Amino acid sequence: MTKKKKWSQRELDYFRGQILEKRRTLLAKMGELKENTQIANESSATGDSTYAYHMADAGTDQGEREKAYYWLARENNYLRYIERSLEMIDEGTFGICQTCGDLISKERLEEVPHTSSCFTCKTNNAAKPAN
Ligand SMILES: [Zn+2]
Numbered sequence: 001m002t003k004k005k006k007w008s009q010r011e012l013d014y015f016r017g018q019i020l021e022k023r024r025t026l027l028a029k030m031g032e033l034k035e036n037t038q039i040a041n042e043s044s045a046t047g048d049s050t051y052a053y054h055m056a057d058a059g060t061d062q063g064e065r066e067k068a069y070y071w072l073a074r075e076n077n078y079l080r081y082i083e084r085s086l087e088m089i090d091e092g093t094f095g096i097c098q099t100c101g102d103l104i105s106k107e108r109l110e111e112v113p114h115t116s117s118c119f120t121c122k123t124n125n126a127a128k129p130a131n
Contacts, residue, residue: 005103007095016089019113023082030075037068085113097121 007015088094095104097118104118117125 005096005101006092007103012089012094015095015109015113016086018110019082019085019089022113023079023086026075026079026082030072030079033068033072033075037065037072081112081114088114088116099125 085094093116094113095109096102096116097104098116099121100118102118102120104115108115108119115122
């Protein structure tokens with residue numbers, strides 16, 4: 001008889017706590033960056049003199065802003081993964097390999113909580129040629 005593997009409630013609570021902490025840190029970082037980007041936007045839109053004053057720095061400002069947007073987009077993706085892994089905890093699919101049904105190692109889950117394949121399956125998949 002095969003017993004379905006699953007995490008205990010205690011372990012799930014532990015992971016949930018970790019993920020919530022990750023989300024909190026991420027949201028704080030994103031809020032800070034958004035605020036900074038906002039300020040940059042406003043300063044370039046206020047009158048000609050301010051604009052002229054900023055002209056010399058325009059190149060770097062632009063570059064910094066692009067970097068900030070790029071970073072935000074990336075963190076937004078990460079946030080979605082975090083939200084997804086919280087859903088997976090509620091659904092009972094969290095930390096379980098969707099390919100072989102094994103539990104995924106804690107180390108891996110701490111790194112990528114939203115993953116749905118164990119290291120072995122992930123490696124096997126990657127080794128297969130894309131069809
Ligand atoms: Zn697997």
